[in-house]
Amino acid sequence: MPIATASQTIGPYWHLIEDPSWADLTRLGAEGERITLSGTVTDGDGAPFSDVCVELWQPDPAADDRFPGFGRSRTDAAGVYRFTTLKPGPVAGRGNAIQAPHLALWVLGRGLMRGLATRVYFAGEPRNETDPVLGLVEDPARRATLVAAAAGPGAWRFDIRLQGAGETVFFEV
């Protein structure tokens, strides 16, 4: 049976395929509750990590011609990425469970041999208490790394710490 091709780092020059407009998932005219999601990507020294490729995929609202459901943002010199998108609603989980509203992120950069998968949940969402994926993370402090904080009207902040204190929970699917 064939074996999946090995991953290699995206490296420092992936901007050659970057279209900065992709960071705005509402650019095609999607209607709904518009939000921004931004945060800082830091390394094991707490230093900002620039030139990271952060990709966003969300199962809700469903993708269509006016809403790609997918976005890509680079981190700037201060390690900050930023998306504009639509606030997701709850979606079906495994075994008839309901998943709390969330976004999937994939983090790529020089020094990352493979992408790192994580999820963004929204603080204050009652369904977070029963979300089956959040429930996989027993330590409340670690679980909290998956929850974005409100940062003003329609603005959410989600920092990504790759290593060490406050390390973000990453998933293997």
Next chain:
Amino acid sequence: MADPAPFRPAAPGTQPPYDVPAYLGTRKRHPLQQPVRLDPTLTEANGPRFTPALFPADADLSRVDGHSAQGQRIIVAGTVTDEDGRPVPHTMLELWQANAAGRYHHPADQHDAPLDAHFKGSGRVFTDAAGRYRFLSVLPGAYPWPNHKNAWRPNHIHFSLFGPAFATRLITQMYFPGDPLLAYDPIYNGVPDAAARARLVAAFELDLTEPDYALGYRFDIVLRGRGATPMGI
């Protein structure tokens, strides 16, 4: 609705670890905690769809405004399948690479090698119904990087693929056969399994080579599948 079938775990050694000590960039960027195993939900089992109508293909990196780039012209072609051997049709591939002199058309690349006004070094292609893709380019040059003394990246082309699910997303690099720099490259050698590394090296093929025009290289790509784990792995 039935739950999405699990994706097959990577065969041991066929994917690089996050911590590759010889690749200095991994030291402060690899997580120390084990990843949390997650059975796929709709979130992971679905993924973005790209169509040439909204994301126009650009399968010729060898020319800009009708002018040919400097360097050895090449054709790169192959098939994208999954681990169950099925073709992955109509999926998008993004490509980027250095020019023939080993310089990226990128402001952060300050290597003292010439830029080429007729080479920008990025492209986008889609597989056909049988999972086949093809593009034109020039042979990318090797270039130095600051990982260790006298470090040079082997000639390579970067590939980005999506496949049918967010969980099948793949970023990789294609290398060229016979490149002496492969033996010294910590990124290539970051893949522990020798056969898995060798699969990152394209094959020269006379059948893909076009007379009086360009050398042909085959690079087949396999995305994750969902079949049962083979016995013994």
